[in-house]
Amino acid sequence: MENNTNSDKRSINSLFSKYNRNRRNRPLPVLKTDKDLEAEGLARLSIDLPNFQVTDEADHPLTSSPSTSEIAHAFVSRTEGAPAPAFHRPNLDEHGGFANRHSVGFDVPGAVHTIVTPKLKTERQIDSKLVVVMVGLPARGKSYIVKKLRRYLNWLQYETKVFNVGNLRRVNKASQQLDQSANFFDPDNKDGNKIRDELAIMVLDQLIDWLRTGGRVAIHDATNSTIQRRKLLIDRLQQESDIKVLILESVCTDKTVLERNFRLKLSGPDYKDKDPTKALSDFRHRVANYERAYEPVGDWEEDHDIQYCKLVNVGKKVIAHNISGYLSGQCIFYLMNFNLAERQIFVTRHGESEDNITGRIGGDAPLSAKGRKFSKALARFVKERRIAFALDLARRKIQEEKESKDPLKDSDDEEQATEQEHKEEKKVRATAEAISNSQFTIWTSMLKRSMETAQSFDPDEYDIKHIRFLNEINSGSREGMTYEEIKSQFPTEFQARQDNKLYYRYPGMGGESYIDVIHRLQSMIIELERMNQSCLIVTHRVVLRILLGYLLEWSQTQMPHMLVPIHTVYELRPKPYGVELTSWCYDEEADDFKELKEDSSQE
Structure with a gap:
């Protein structure tokens, strides 16, 4: 050798x-x-x-x-007589250094620190900015997409805000008594077109002002359905330094989804308190006017090297062009991983552990007797809620099918009507059974108290996974201590955590902060958005706060202080307008769960 x-x-x-x-x-x-x-x-x-x-x-x-x-x-x-090519020397400052230093796109709050000089800090904002320009016909899910994107980026600690042109138009309508029926959106209506372009630029200026004050991602939420409008916006944005533009187009070809979206618009601010039939007719006319002038994203953007992403049917098909920059990449990655499936998401802390009784943080203690009792009740409760959800979803699906067809006339024959009801109920039961028997996933951490909480679930019926990402925040050298012990032995450190819980990192090997846990959970959030089946997540206090912070869009300052007691289950249902939340508390005496009506979420 x-x-x-x-x-x-x-x-x-x-x-x-x-x-x-x-x-x-x-x-x-x-x-x-x-x-x-x-x-x-x-x-x-x-x-x-x-x-x-x-x-x-x-x-x-x-x-x-x-x-x-x-x-x-x-x-x-060069050929004879041709002018000599121009040579541009580097833009140097008085010290011989590069004057036009641009920020590097890669930036993870709490994990990446960019070195900046006092000169750079005073002359310009070193952080890169992103403007997302939405494109798409009405009722194509643009507002749904921007709300989801805003929620995700804010959760990652990139300050993000949506600027909606329609909201300013409605304010303008009230102040100037403008007719904003379908005729206002006619491409041949020059006055209407001029007003809408002016409103789009006004909103863009508000957006730029907000970015200058420290915002990171701004979303221009409007149809922006013509090349002329998009050029108007991009020309204005190119006057600003260090702002990237991402055009995001939403296309929907699913007629069932479109019809549902049309009807949802009737409860929106443009048609609220109006006759539903007339309102729906006016909205269809408005969409037809937009379709006449609509120019899809594509050739013009490619000719001008503008980055864009086209989402077809909310991510079933994704087309991306010239994507550059860390923030743009984060947006595209997220947008490729969500769906419209109706489902239940249950999140809860583990049952009471031996360390919970003594008030010690961290560790890997097993469940107490009370925790084991909660574990058994949790399995029964989830099964009951699955059946209730399946019945509700089945009835709505069958009702939508009926509404999509010609409505049947009421029968004068009582016997025939009763027979029809029996047929429908039988169909509901069959549909509900199929839904309730669909795959259901359970995620736990790899700590004993979390895994033991899921032991009462049948592995033949549930897909159970133990995931290290869901472990509790690592308390470093403070593992196994009580908060009172930390306060008495390390008062300065205890106060530092109270002052800034989000960024405070526990000292010692492996110590983490809330921000560290957020980045640890990023892949779990993406998977949660991607999968279309219902699930139960059994985790720990800090992780639960962070998950609920994402799902319910809690603010950065609010999230670390939310009250999430043990033996409380949060049932969430994603909806087109947001997330529907129901909280359930375990009653040990009754050995059952009761719905919580009052808001007691703040510490």
Whole structure:
């Protein structure tokens, strides 16, 4: 073995020696005179260079550092009579450094720290900015998408805000008594087009002002359905430094989804308290007007190297072009992983553990007797809620099918009507059974108290996974202590955590902060958005706060202080307008769960 090693070393040394001999024997280039260059159709180009030092192969200085006025020569090929190409020297400041330093896109709050000088801090905001320009016909799910995107980016601690042009239009309508029926959106209505363009620019200016004050991602929520409108917005944005633009188009070809979206618009601010039939007719007319002038995202954006993403049927098909920048990449990755499936998401802390009784943080203690009782009740409760959800969903599906067809006339025959009801109920039961028997996933952490809480679930019926990402925050060297012990032994540290719970990191090996746990859970959030089946997540206090913070869009300052007691189950149902929440509390005496009506979520 040793002989082989020595042989390898000799072979490598031989190669290096051969390389150096060839390098030394290589002939030096011959410098050509101006006359030689002219004969070959070449021209000499003089270039100003900043201070530099020339060295030989051994890095010995050959000259002293010349000044910026000294000349170096470069050869360029050009035809006779053609102008010499322009050479742009670097933009240097008075110290010889690069004056136009641009921020690097990669930035993870709490995990990446960018070094900036006081000069940069005062002259410009070093953080990169992103403007998402929405595109799409009405009722194509744009507002649904932007709300989800805002929620995700804010959860990752990138301050994000949606600027909706329709809201400003409605305010403008009230103040100026404008007719904003379907005729207002007619492409032949020049006055209407002018007003809508002005409103779009007004909202864009508000958006830019907000970015200047420290915002990171701003979303321009409007139809922006013509090239002329998108060019208007991009021309304005290009006047700003360090702002990237991502065009995001939402396309929907599913007629069932479109019809549902049309009917949802009737409860929106444009048609609220109006006759449903007339309102629906007006909205269909409005959409038809938009369709006449609609220019999909594509060729024009590609010709101008503008990054865009086209979402078809909420992510069933995704087309992306020229995506660059960390924030843009984060947006696209997220948008590729969510769906419209109706489902239940249950989240809860583990049952009471032995350490909960003594008030000790961290550790890997087993469940107490009370915790084991909660575990058994939880399995029964989830099964009951699955059946109730399946029945409700089945009835709504069958009702939608009936509404999509010609409504049946009420039968005068009582016996025939009763028979029809029995048929419908039988169909509901069959549909509900199929829904309740669909896959149901259970996620727990890898700590004993979490895994033991899920032990009463049948692995043949449930897909059970133990996931390290769901472990409780690591308390570092404070693992196993009580909060009172930390307060008495480390008062300064205890106060530091009280002052900034979000960014405070526990000292010692593996100690984490809330921000660290957020980034740890990012892949879990993506998976939660991607999957279309219902699930139960059994985790811990900090992790539960962070998950609920995402699902319910709690603020950065609010989330670390939310009250999430043990033996409380949160049932969430994603909806087009947000998330529907029902909270359930375990009653040990009744050995059952009761719905919580009052809001007691704040510490």
